[in-house]
Structures are given as C-alpha cells and as structure tokens.
Amino acid sequence: MTDTPVMQPRGSLREWLRAPTASSPRQARAQAVWRGWQRLITNRAAFAGLIVLLILVTLAVVGPWLTPYSVMGQDLSVRLQPPSAQHLLGTDDLGRDILTRILYGARITLMMAALVAVIAGPIGLAVGATAGYLGGWFDIVAMRLVDVFLSFPSLILALAFVAALGPGIENAVIAISLSAWPPIARLARAEALTVRKSDYIAAARLQGASPMRLIMKHVMPICLPSVVVRVTLNMAGIILTAAGLGFLGLGAQPPSPEWGAMLASGRQFMLTSWWLAATPGAAIMLVSLSFNLLGDGLRDVLDPRND
Amino acid sequence: MSAGDLANSVSSNRSASSMRWGRAAREFLKTAASVSVTILGLLALTFFIGRLLPLDPVLAILGDDASQEAYERMVIKLGLDKPMWEQFITYLWNSLHFDFGMSLTSGKPVTEDILRVFPATLELATVAMILGTGLGIPLGVLAAANRDTWIDQVVRVISLIGYSAPIFWLGLLGLVVFYAGLGWVGAPGRIDIVYQYDLETRTGLYLIDSLLAGRLDIFADVFGRIVMPAAILAYGAMAYISRMTRSFMLEQLSQEYIIAAQAKGASRLSVVWGHAFPNIAVQLVTVVALSYAFLLEGAVLTETVFAWPGFGRYLTTALLRADMNAVLGCTLIVGLIFITLNLLSDVFYRIFDPRTR
Amino acid sequence: MTDPLLEVRNLRVAYPSAHGYSDALRGISFTLGREKLGIVGESGSGKSTAGRAIMRLLPPKARVTADALRLSGFDLLGASERQMRDIRGGRIAMILQDPRYALNPLKTVGAQIMESYRIHIKGSRAEARDRMLAMLEDVRIRDPQRVTGLYPHELSGGMGQRVMIAMMLIPSPKLVIADEPTSALDVTVRGQILDVLNERVEAQGAGLILISHDLPLVSDFCDRVLVMYGGQIMEELAAHDLSQASHPYTIALNASLPPLDHAVDELIVPEYDPTWLTEATE
Numbered sequence A: 001m002t003d004t005p006v007m008q009p010r011g012s013l014r015e016w017l018r019a020p021t022a023s024s025p026r027q028a029r030a031q032a033v034w035r036g037w038q039r040l041i042t043n044r045a046a047f048a049g050l051i052v053l054l055i056l057v058t059l060a061v062v063g064p065w066l067t068p069y070s071v072m073g074q075d076l077s078v079r080l081q082p083p084s085a086q087h088l089l090g091t092d093d094l095g096r097d098i099l100t101r102i103l104y105g106a107r108i109t110l111m112m113a114a115l116v117a118v119i120a121g122p123i124g125l126a127v128g129a130t131a132g133y134l135g136g137w138f139d140i141v142a143m144r145l146v147d148v149f150l151s152f153p154s155l156i157l158a159l160a161f162v163a164a165l166g167p168g169i170e171n172a173v174i175a176i177s178l179s180a181w182p183p184i185a186r187l188a189r190a191e192a193l194t195v196r197k198s199d200y201i202a203a204a205r206l207q208g209a210s211p212m213r214l215i216m217k218h219v220m221p222i223c224l225p226s227v228v229v230r231v232t233l234n235m236a237g238i239i240l241t242a243a244g245l246g247f248l249g250l251g252a253q254p255p256s257p258e259w260g261a262m263l264a265s266g267r268q269f270m271l272t273s274w275w276l277a278a279t280p281g282a283a284i285m286l287v288s289l290s291f292n293l294l295g296d297g298l299r300d301v302l303d304p305r306n307d
Numbered sequence B: 001m002s003a004g005d006l007a008n009s010v011s012s013n014r015s016a017s018s019m020r021w022g023r024a025a026r027e028f029l030k031t032a033a034s035v036s037v038t039i040l041g042l043l044a045l046t047f048f049i050g051r052l053l054p055l056d057p058v059l060a061i062l063g064d065d066a067s068q069e070a071y072e073r074m075v076i077k078l079g080l081d082k083p084m085w086e087q088f089i090t091y092l093w094n095s096l097h098f099d100f101g102m103s104l105t106s107g108k109p110v111t112e113d114i115l116r117v118f119p120a121t122l123e124l125a126t127v128a129m130i131l132g133t134g135l136g137i138p139l140g141v142l143a144a145a146n147r148d149t150w151i152d153q154v155v156r157v158i159s160l161i162g163y164s165a166p167i168f169w170l171g172l173l174g175l176v177v178f179y180a181g182l183g184w185v186g187a188p189g190r191i192d193i194v195y196q197y198d199l200e201t202r203t204g205l206y207l208i209d210s211l212l213a214g215r216l217d218i219f220a221d222v223f224g225r226i227v228m229p230a231a232i233l234a235y236g237a238m239a240y241i242s243r244m245t246r247s248f249m250l251e252q253l254s255q256e257y258i259i260a261a262q263a264k265g266a267s268r269l270s271v272v273w274g275h276a277f278p279n280i281a282v283q284l285v286t287v288v289a290l291s292y293a294f295l296l297e298g299a300v301l302t303e304t305v306f307a308w309p310g311f312g313r314y315l316t317t318a319l320l321r322a323d324m325n326a327v328l329g330c331t332l333i334v335g336l337i338f339i340t341l342n343l344l345s346d347v348f349y350r351i352f353d354p355r356t357r
Numbered sequence C: 001m002t003d004p005l006l007e008v009r010n011l012r013v014a015y016p017s018a019h020g021y022s023d024a025l026r027g028i029s030f031t032l033g034r035e036k037l038g039i040v041g042e043s044g045s046g047k048s049t050a051g052r053a054i055m056r057l058l059p060p061k062a063r064v065t066a067d068a069l070r071l072s073g074f075d076l077l078g079a080s081e082r083q084m085r086d087i088r089g090g091r092i093a094m095i096l097q098d099p100r101y102a103l104n105p106l107k108t109v110g111a112q113i114m115e116s117y118r119i120h121i122k123g124s125r126a127e128a129r130d131r132m133l134a135m136l137e138d139v140r141i142r143d144p145q146r147v148t149g150l151y152p153h154e155l156s157g158g159m160g161q162r163v164m165i166a167m168m169l170i171p172s173p174k175l176v177i178a179d180e181p182t183s184a185l186d187v188t189v190r191g192q193i194l195d196v197l198n199e200r201v202e203a204q205g206a207g208l209i210l211i212s213h214d215l216p217l218v219s220d221f222c223d224r225v226l227v228m229y230g231g232q233i234m235e236e237l238a239a240h241d242l243s244q245a246s247h248p249y250t251i252a253l254n255a256s257l258p259p260l261d262h263a264v265d266e267l268i269v270p271e272y273d274p275t276w277l278t279e280a281t282e
C-alpha cells in the first residue's frame, strides 16, 4: 500500500484499533486484521500451534549451539543407548545423539516445507488469478490441467515425479511442489472470479491498464490472503509427504538427519531399541499437528459463521 | 454408465419425460466429454513424466555401463528415435489397451503384475474403509450434534491426530505394541507361509477365499494379520470422514427445516439422524469415495511397513529400481480409479437426491 | 380465576458477543387468551426471538430469563426437554416464514405431515394417513392424494405454506405462533394463506400470535397489536386503534407506509430517538 500512514498520537494505537467505528478504510482494514488476530490468539488450539511452531523454528536455528554432539559424528562405543541424562533421546545404531539429529532434521523439514510453499504458492496464485481474470481458453486449459493433477493423491504424483527425477532432497521439493500447486490455483481462481467484475477493476481497465498489470496489481493481492491460509493448511500435508518420501528412501538419503529417513533407518531396530524410530516420528507429528492447529484456527478466524 | 441408466433414474412422469430425456442425454454427453479430456490429460501427464524428465529410460533399463551399440538398439526398440508426437500416439494407443509395457523388475507385463497384486490392496482398503466409515460418520454426527461440548473436542483431537500422524510411524508403533509387545495381532505379511499354497484363491480376497474354502484356521490367520494395517489405514480415513461429516452436519443443523422439525416436537435423535443426516448422505458418498482413493496413497506407506504384497509395495519396489513402466502404469491406474470413483459418486448424487431429479 | 393461555413477564434474551452479552429482548411482557395477537416491528427488533423463546427453540448459547413464561399456568422455562417436546407441536405450533427452507427437502409432504401427527397422537399409520389427507383438504389443497407424494421443491410457494400449516396444526395445538407466514409468498396468494390459517385457528379454538412487519395486514387480521422496537414493546394497541397510536415509533412506522390515495415523491423513513430504548425500562 502506498498511501501515507495516518499519524497517530503516541500510545493510542490500541484505541485506534478498537474504536467502535472506523473513520477511514485503512482503519477499518487494520481493525479487521486486529480482530482476526485477537480471535486467533484467543483460540487456544491455534495459539498453541503457533507457539510450538515458533519454538521449533527457533530450535532449528539455534539447535547446533544447544548440543555438544555433532550431527554426523559416530561413536560406536555408545551405540543404541536408551534415553539418559547424557543422551536425552538416546543414540542410534552408529552412536549418534538422536536429539542432535532431530534438531538438525528440523532444519531440513522446515526448509523443505518453506521451499515448497514459495514454489507452489506463487505458481498456484499466478495460474489461478490469471485463469480467473482472463477466463476464455486460458481458463479452460488451466483448469483442465488442475483437474488432471488433482486426479492423483498428492503422494502418488510426487512419487511419480521423484521416480523420473531421481531421489534426493531437491528433487523431492520439486516433486512435492508440482503436486501442491493445483489446489492453490483452483482457490485463487475462485477468488479472482469474484473480483473480476468489480467496479474498481473496470475503472482500472478503462484507464488503460494492461491485463498483466491488472492481474499483478489488483487481482493477485485480493487472492493472496486466502492463498496464504490455504498454504498454511496444506503445510501439514506437505510435511507428511516429504517425510513419506524420506521414509521410502526417495527423499533425503540416509546419513542425512531428515526425519523420514531417520525413521526408515531406525526401523530395523524397532523391536529392541524403540526410540530410534519413535522419536523422529513423534517430531513429524508434532510439526504437522502444529500446522493443523494453526491452519484450523486461521480458517475459523476467516469464517464469519464461527462468530 | 449409459444415457439410458441415467434417464432411468429420472422419474417417469410422462408429460416431462421427453424433456428430461433430452436433458439427461445432454448431461451425459457433457460428463463423457469432460471425463475423456481428463483421461487424455492424465495420459499426457504420465507421458511427460516418463519421456521428458531428465532420467534416461534407456540407461534405466540397461544400466550405466551399457555399450554404445546396445544403447542404440534399445533406443530403436523403445521407439525413442521417432518424433515425440508419434511416441505419444503409440503411448496413447497402448495405454488405452491397458498395455503399459514390461516391468523391469518382474520381467512380466505391468498390467499382469498389477492385476496380481491388486486384490491384496483391495482387501486391505475395503476392510479399512468399512472401519473408517463405520466409525467416522457416527463420530462426526456426534460432534456436530454436540457442538462445542467436550464430545466435540474429543472427536476433534482424535481426528487431528489422525491428520497429523505419519501413517508409517503409526504402523511401526502398532507393530511394536500390539504384535511384539502384546501379541494381539498377527505378524506382518498377508498370510502365513504355511497356508500360502494351501488356499485356493477364487476371489483373490483371502478373507473371503478362506471362508469359501471353509478353512476357519486360515481365516483366523488372515484376519489377525489384516486387522492392524487396516486399522492404521482406517484411522486416517476416519479422521477425514468424521471432520467432513461434522461440517456437513453443522450446515444442515443450522437450516430452517431443523427448527421446523424441532417445533414439531421431534426428538433430538430424530432431528439429527432422521432429518439432518439423510440430507448429507449424498455428500458423504462423495467423501467416502474420495477417501477410498486416498487409501491407495496410504497403502503405499502402510504396505511397506507391514510387508503387504499389494499394489503399494509393488509401486515402491518399482520406484526404487526406477522401473518407469511399472511406476507410470501404477500412477495411471490410480488416476483412473480416482476419476471412476468421482464419476460414480456423481451418478449416485443424481440418482438419489430428489432435488436433482 | 383461570390462567391465561400464555403469560409472558419480563422476558429477556441475550446473545454472547465480542463484548459480553448483547440483548436481543430487553424484558417484554404480555398475556394472550384465545385471541389473535399481532407483533410488529422493524427487522431486528426481536420478533422472531420472542416467538422462539416461547418455544424454547433458541440456540443453546442464548441466555433466556423471565419472571414468568407460562402456558396455561405451566412453567415453560422450568420444563424439562422431555416435557418441551410434548409441548412443541402438541400445545404450541410454529409456522415459519419460507416453506422452501422450512420443509425437509428429502421427505415427501405426506411423510412430513404424518410425522407431526404421530409424534403427538398415538395410532396406526392408516389413521395418521387419513388424518393427513383430511388436513390437506382442510388447508384447501386440491388434489391431496397427489400432493402427498410430492417433495417440497415440487410445490409452489402457496402450496408449500399450506402444507406447513397442515403439518404444524395437525396435532391441534392450542397456541399458534406464525412468524411472517406470508412474507416469502407472492402477493396474490398471501390473502388465501391468511384465510386458511385463520379458519384453522378458529376451528381449533387456538390462540394465534402473528409476527409481521406488515402493519396494515396485522391491524386487519388481529385483535390486538404489540409494537416492538429494539427488543422492547413500545406500545400495545387494539388493532383498530393502530391509526390512533400514541407512541412516536408507531406513528413513525405508520407514516412510513406509502399512502394509497395519493402519490408521494418520497417515502418517509422513520427517525429513531434513542430515548425510546431507555423509556420502557424505567
């Protein structure tokens, strides 16, 4: 937004946000966001999800400084140790500290999820907004394509892509992104359809704005909020898919502390040393649970019926 | 599904029947056209994955150290020297005849392999579906009818965990606790090796085959083994179904006709199950059909954990060996199943909702 | 002294909102005998809320209090859910606004009317069916045999509302609350529906509360009128006195009606005076 900020007397931001009637569109918008935020943090589950995610991100960032152990360093003298004071989550078959590896793994998982979000989000947004705004043959072709992609459960499609591209983290990210954009495109299109006919778009068009510019400047910003919520909601699924690929040996490869891969290599020790497979699985669940809680909360906030 | 079947579902009211015939035929043509385009797209997508992505299909077959001569022979044998469009036409033609080529892993036609492994997955998915639907629908209805009470919260937590837990992890935990620890369920695998060649397979579904053969001992073995993977798969389906059921029910329960039913003095039970529930039945069929298709996804991971000789494990094995014919064949089949289930639920919708008649 | 059919004293309803509870009804009181009482007021004034509160059909989150809410002396607020089920439909009936939404789309007309009957009156299916057909005739549906098998979406608005009347009145309730029974209908059939409703109510000797925002209609149809605004009763009048109303709100409402005898350029929009809301609570 380019309009100059309204001057505020110090300390009255709260009042400004809470004023019973808004005196400018800007204030009204800010108030809507503020109310949404209030509702989000009063929703205990969503708030918990948010907090856990923040903690996880922090841990992923500072993790390496928290632990005395190295992520790859093997020490066969302490292999398969159960959880203890030295190794809070025990050690694996090569004597590596599992907690350390889980902390490093958080980086990989969160990074993969973030990459998928920044690849699939914009692609879906661009395709959907353009299709919804332009209509016509572009719309027909794009939505057919979306239908085709949606004819596969996302893991299956990602598997097919990985099979062709070859295993590995980068390819897993590409494969998951390729299977994650279609639902976003469909959503963005639905949003774009609702604004296509609005007066201000017509006004901008009359002023001679090109379709490209209209889509970028006016249609996409309108679609953005729901796309962001949708991506948050899909994040849990993305993480599960990434872990599934790792587990099948098609994502991150073994020495990597990716959680799915850790689980797969801990699997053979399941019956004797349960913590090898149990802990990375619990970590995956914690992250995807947090995203689900946050996503649910966001959806509740944006759905006026839940007032 | 033919136009005739669709039209039969339409009431036989004489005066309007010719008009309805026309409409049914038009709708049918529209659906048929749209489905064929989607299937064509499906084929194009798998073709794209198979031919245009970096992996060299020739090297995948011959291995990295193939001689130049062998390489060229294989290129010609696979038709890779032909122009792309010609390759695509051939691919279309073959796929439409369910000819997906030979599997590198088994050395047999992919179609034959899929037909062989499919019953195992079908049996697993069906048991899971029965469990997941049977629990998910009542839970969802219960949650909606008791919105914002502790019942709703409990159902919500149960389904959230189902959404969030990696299914392969649940499977491993299940094995550790219920098989190794408590000994309540059977070992991984579909049937005890002892019985393997003992059982005459008529349907390919061992639960049914063993009953048909009157072998209760085999039935017990098969049942003990299928319970765990089916329950794990069912949990995911239940999470999805109960959540969808809840939101459909909430929508119905806020309708005016619900107030009317209450104003008539109908009991809570009758309002919920007699009035609201039938109104979501048709939507639920779509959800159940969809989750059936999603079970295939779950099966890929579950079958690996439980050494289940089905479709999912066939696909993973193929994946690890870069057996592209098998991978693409499987992918295509999943897509077709998906489309078919969607279509069926659409047809069901038309037949059973009086508003669309 | 016998109890009135319905006694409402200081009925209050509040809904939870962002800042504590917000009032939808701020203490209304009235009594009703075997008569036709109209409730008028603008949208949001609390008419439907009042009707639903009497039947205890408000959503659970609504907070309902009253000094008295009695049907022929029976305390409705203290009644158990079980008792309320007998009262709903059996003693108090409610006619809803729009038959397109108020009838279950998946049940045939016959099934819905029979259900109503069988909840409150024991007897065989055949009996219920006979009563249902008779009732359809009573509400002047021309071909009851055929209509029985129809689904709600196959009915016209007028037919739908007749079916609703049949469905709600078949157990012979003593009090009928009709919440804008004609406002979703085509103007041409409104009169017929009101006639049918009137006839049924009189034949069964029931009391009627007619909720509407149509002032002339209510004054024609009812014996007495309550004028509501902002969750309160502004004034209570005999219907034929409506034109002599004393409360400024009623006068404003009256004035906002388009006159029939001469054309006007602009309709008068009632102007509100915040003191109306404080007045009645004093």
Ligand SMILES: Nc1ncnc2c1ncn2[C@@H]1O[C@H](COP(=O)(O)OP(=O)(O)OP(=O)(O)O)[C@@H](O)[C@H]1O
Pocket: C015, C023, C024, C041, C042, C043, C044, C045, C046, C047, C048, C049, C050, C059, C213
């Ligand atoms: N479920 C609810 N939750 C919160 N507030 C409600 C709810 N139902 C009604 N209200 C509020 O109660 C007040 C009275 O509503 P009510 O429906 O009784 O008005 P009404 O007089 O029937 O209006 P109309 O003529 O539009 O039908 C309104 O201010 C409304 O916002």
Ligand SMILES: [Mg+2]
Pocket: C047, C048, C049, C179
């Ligand atoms: Mg109302």
